[in-house]
Amino acid sequence: MPNEPISTGDETQLLGAIDRWLERDVRDKVMALERADEYPREMVAQMRELGLFGATIPAEYGGLGLPAGTYAKIVTRISEVWMSLTGIFNSHLIMSKAVERFGTGEQKERFLPRFASGEIRGGLALTEPNCGTDLQAIRTTAVRQGEDFTINGTKTWISNGIEGSCFAVLVKTDPETQPRHRGMSLFLAEKGNGLSVGRKLGKIGYKGIDSAELVFDNYQVSVDNLIGGEEGQGFYQTVGGLELGRINVAARGVGIANAALKEATSYSQVRETMGKPICEHQAIQTKLADMATRCQAARLLTEYAASAYDRGERCDMEAGMAKLFASEAALENAQECMRIHGGYGYSTEFPVERLYRDAPLLCIGEGTNEMQRIIIARQLVARNPV
Numbered sequence: 001m002p003n004e005p006i007s008t009g010d011e012t013q014l015l016g017a018i019d020r021w022l023e024r025d026v027r028d029k030v031m032a033l034e035r036a037d038e039y040p041r042e043m044v045a046q047m048r049e050l051g052l053f054g055a056t057i058p059a060e061y062g063g064l065g066l067p068a069g070t071y072a073k074i075v076t077r078i079s080e081v082w083m084s085l086t087g088i089f090n091s092h093l094i095m096s097k098a099v100e101r102f103g104t105g106e107q108k109e110r111f112l113p114r115f116a117s118g119e120i121r122g123g124l125a126l127t128e129p130n131c132g133t134d135l136q137a138i139r140t141t142a143v144r145q146g147e148d149f150t151i152n153g154t155k156t157w158i159s160n161g162i163e164g165s166c167f168a169v170l171v172k173t174d175p176e177t178q179p180r181h182r183g184m185s186l187f188l189a190e191k192g193n194g195l196s197v198g199r200k201l202g203k204i205g206y207k208g209i210d211s212a213e214l215v216f217d218n219y220q221v222s223v224d225n226l227i228g229g230e231e232g233q234g235f236y237q238t239v240g241g242l243e244l245g246r247i248n249v250a251a252r253g254v255g256i257a258n259a260a261l262k263e264a265t266s267y268s269q270v271r272e273t274m275g276k277p278i279c280e281h282q283a284i285q286t287k288l289a290d291m292a293t294r295c296q297a298a299r300l301l302t303e304y305a306a307s308a309y310d311r312g313e314r315c316d317m318e319a320g321m322a323k324l325f326a327s328e329a330a331l332e333n334a335q336e337c338m339r340i341h342g343g344y345g346y347s348t349e350f351p352v353e354r355l356y357r358d359a360p361l362l363c364i365g366e367g368t369n370e371m372q373r374i375i376i377a378r379q380l381v382a383r384n385p386v
Contacts, residue, residue: 003056003065003310011070018074021046022081030082034354037207039163044088047118052089054116056244057096061112068244068306072251076299079255080262083358084208086255090248091123091159094241095168098186102228102237111166111188122164125155125189125214126238133371135170135235136180140216142171142187147223149173151189151216154198161212162197166190169216170238173231181235186227194219205357243309245366246319250302253326253362257298260330260337260355261291267341278340287340291333298326317379320372327362327369334359 006014025046033040047053055071057063066074071093075086096115099107114120131137140153151171158167169189177183189195198213223229227237265288268279278284305322308315334355338345345352363369 003058003067005067005310006070011073014064014066014070015073015077017050018077021050022078026085027081030354031351034082034084034207035348037202039210040085040088040208043085044118044163047085047089051116053092053118053121054096055089056093057100057112057116061100061108061116063096063112063116068247068309069303072247072254072302072306075248075251076255076258076302079252080259082208083252083256084206086248086252087159087206087209088121090245092121092164094245095123095166095188097241097244098168098227098237099188101240102186102233104229106224107188107227120166120190121160122166123158123160123168124238124241125158125161125167125169127155127157129154129156133368135238136184138170138172138184140169140171141175142173142185142221144173144223148220149187149223149226151187151194151219151221153216155214155216156198157201157211158214159209159211161214162200162210164191167214168227168238169214170234173234177232182232184234184238185231186234186237187221188225188227189216189219189221190225192219203361205354205359206361242366243315243319246323246372247302247305247309249362249366250298250305250319250322250326253323253328253330253359254295254298254302256330256355256359256362257291257295257326257333259351260333261288261295263350263352263355264288264291264333264337264340267344271342284340287336291336294329294333298322298329301325317376317383320367320375320379323362323366324369324372324376327359330355330359330362 026043051064054063055066059065078086099111126135128138142149142151167189169187171185171187172183173185174183194217196215198215201211203211268284269277271278301322305315305318308318338352338356341352344350
């Protein structure tokens with residue numbers, strides 16, 4: 001069930017606290033952490049205090065119980081300053097949502113309070129070396145032996161893979177079943193014997209957050225950790241959580257697009273050519289106008305998708321539209337911002353190059369934009385039969 005709406009006053013107060021934290025404890029430290037690709041432990045502790053690891057978890061389990069609309073605004077604000085921080089709690093919250101929506105009563109009581117407090121942090125373990133958007137191609141298996149399952153396989157590009165302690169891992173419990181998705185199950189796998197980190201994966205952007213390989217080698221997990229307690233439901237449980245994930249990515253896109261616009265607008269007023277600020281040149285004005293329009297359109301599409309999600313409606317098309325447009329807006333705005341800055345945009349002394357490196361991920365993560373177009377088209381036809 002969707003979370004209850006938050007009052008305007010409470011939302012304003014919460015967003016204000018986020019803004020103050022970003023200005024006080026984050027903004028001036030981002031560049032150093034980026035260069036070192038260092039996990040921001042102090043900021044993670046502060047995010048725990050702010051309740052962000054329980055942002056969308058219901059209050060009855062110790063979370064903030066925020067609706068997707070408010071959550072998206074938080075993600076946008078943080079992404080304007082440092083997008084990497086949003087990944088640390090987003091994947092964690094999608095795992096939490098799977099337990100909230102599909103878990104047994106015992107699983108909810110056992111895990112959600114510790115997820116909400118940040119005592120246990122983790123994320124999704126879906127992607128494999130030969131499996132990305134096509135989740136049905138996974139090869140990781142779980143074989144039942146009495147009251148336990150034995151998991152074998154490798155997952156890759158797992159957010160929080162090093163620093164996290166628990167993951168919702170998608171496996172094949174019946175590799176022979178057709179269609180393939182009926183043989184997939186989702187387990188909560190806590191780190192222990194048989195589950196190790198293969199290696200940290202280097203990235204051109206999205207620094208700070210750890211992306212890693214997870215290796216399952218005869219890893220034993222109890223049937224009590226099978227989400228929902230029934231085999232064969234993992235594909236549906238996973239896809240259901242991706243709607244929130246795509247709204248998150250869209251909100252990140254809005255944040256990157258906004259940051260690029262702000263940097264470009266500011267710089268264009270202090271950089272002069274031909275005896276006047278470059279913001280007075282029509283060539284720059286057209287770029288700024290397009291950038292601002294993309295920001296507004298991306299924000300509205302994201303709000304629309306979040307509203308549908310909060311009403312409990314199916315919103316794969318709306319979330320897909322928001323993710324598609326906002327991520328492309330981030331990419332275009334980051335590039336235009338770099339062009340407006342000229343040589344300084346190519347310098348590591350300015351934040352422009354970070355936006356330029358971070359933005360492409362949004363067009364890939366949580367389902368490629370090519371796949372979003374297919375989802376949108378299929379839903380468009382399905383909702384408008386002749």
